Every structure is written in structure tokens, then in C-alpha cells.
Amino acid sequence: MTMTMMKTKLSRLAMLAGAIPLALGIVAVPVAAQDYASVKAAGLIGEKVDGYVAVVGSGGPELRRVVDDTNIKRRVVYAEKAQALRVTIEEYAFATACTLIAKTTPGEKYQVPDGSWQTRTAAPPVRDARCP
Amino acid sequence: MEALGREAGRSGWWAKAALALLAAGAMTLPGCISVNAPDKPIVIELNINIGQEVIYRLAADAANTVEANPHIF
Numbered sequence: 001m002t003m004t005m006m007k008t009k010l011s012r013l014a015m016l017a018g019a020i021p022l023a024l025g026i027v028a029v030p031v032a033a034q035d036y037a038s039v040k041a042a043g044l045i046g047e048k049v050d051g052y053v054a055v056v057g058s059g060g061p062e063l064r065r066v067v068d069d070t071n072i073k074r075r076v077v078y079a080e081k082a083q084a085l086r087v088t089i090e091e092y093a094f095a096t097a098c099t100l101i102a103k104t105t106p107g108e109k110y111q112v113p114d115g116s117w118q119t120r121t122a123a124p125p126v127r128d129a130r131c132p
Numbered sequence: 133m134e135a136l137g138r139e140a141g142r143s144g145w146w147a148k149a150a151l152a153l154l155a156a157g158a159m160t161l162p163g164c165i166s167v168n169a170p171d172k173p174i175v176i177e178l179n180i181n182i183g184q185e186v187i188y189r190l191a192a193d194a195a196n197t198v199e200a201n202p203h204i205f
Contacts, residue, residue, distance in 0.1 A: 036204065073201075073203075074204050074205070077197060077201060081193065081197055085190065085193065087186055087190060090182060091182050091186050091187070091190065092190055094182050094187060095187045095190035095194040096190075096194040096198060096205075098187060098194070099194050099195045100198060100205060103198065130182065130183075130187050131187065132191045
């Protein structure tokens with residue numbers, strides 16, 4: 001067997017391996033669909049008043065993973081900014097929440113000051129009295 | 133005369149204190165304190181200490197942060 005033949009066989013094998021999950025329909029679509037932007041738009045997660053996101057209703061483990069992942073990354077950003085501006089992480093996160101809730105689009109979920117979830121409509125969102 | 137009066141005042145104070153202690157003791161001895169759990173959940177408001185002026189000061193920076201990190205905001 002020559003080297004070229006071996007390479008061809010190998011590439012065929014690789015192609016076949018790639019084709020198997022496709023043929024079986026086990027493409028990672030449900031997982032890929034549960035990214036931050038899509039779950040947010042679908043109202044499965046909502047913006048909290050404290051600058052973090054949470055699962056709205058009964059979410060599965062995949063949804064919780066998206067929420068946790070987003071919140072960890074957000075906290076890193078909040079911590080950096082808070083340190084630079086000499087404020088607490090909570091203060092920076094809260095100020096960001098004011099912006100984030102204002103920026104929600106109709107259909108998205110957000111938390112009102114009493115802690116309950118609201119679906120954003122065309123009307124301005126109900127925000128904390130301290131928000132600018 | 134004045135010293136005597138002060139002495140009498142002091143002893144009166146002691147008598148009152150002793151009586152109060154006795155009364156307090158008498159009140160607590162037969163009683164049984166029962167502690168019941170509240171039927172409503174305890175909500176701790178963590179944002180209560182955040183002032184409006186600091187939020188106003190951070191508003192512009194927060195908006196920039198949101199714009200700069202669209203994958204998490």
C-alpha cells in the first residue's frame with residue numbers, strides 16, 4: 001500500500017465518521033440552539049434587577065448551564081469595572097441592570113423591583129426608582 | 133447634709149434596681165418562650181444600600197460595557 005492510498009482511505013474514513021451522526025440525526029442542534037441570545041429572545045431566561053440573568057420557569061440543566069456561564073462571565077466584567085471605578089461589584093452590576101432592563105425587547109423577560117417576572121412589551125419597562 | 137442625701141439617693145437606686153431584677157426574674161421564671169418560624173419567606177433586600185447617585189455616575193460606563201460585550205449582555 002502506498003502512502004497516497006493510505007491517505008485516501010483515511011480521508012474516506014473521516015468523511016464516513018462525519019456522516020454517521022448526520023445520518024442518525026444526532027446533530028447538536030438542540031444544544032446549539034440553547035445559546036445565550038436565543039434563550040433570551042425566547043423568554044426562557046430573564047434579566048434580574050441585580051445585573052444577572054436567571055431561568056424563568058422550570059428550566060432544564062442545559063438552560064441552567066447557559067445562565068451560570070453567562071453570570072460567571074458577567075461577574076468577571078463587573079469586578080474589573082468596579083475595581084477600576086472604585087465602586088462595589090453590586091453597585092456596578094445594579095447600574096448595568098438598569099441599562100439591560102431598558103434595552104430588553106418585546107417578548108423578553110425581566111424582573112420588576114418586587115421580584116416578579118414581566119414580559120417586555122412595547123411600553124417602557126418597570127424599573128427600580130434609582131435607575132436613571 | 134448633702135452627702136447624706138446623696139447616700140440616701142444611692143441606696144434608693146440600689147433598691148429600685150434590685151426590685152426590677154426581682155420582678156424581671158419572677159416574670160421569666162414561670163414562662164416558657166416559644167419561637168415559631170415565620171410563615172412568609174424571609175426576603176433579604178441586598179440592593180437597599182446602593183445609592184442613586186452612584187448608579188447615575190456609573191450609567192454611561194455600564195452602557196459602554198453592555199455594548200462591548202454582546203455575547204453576555
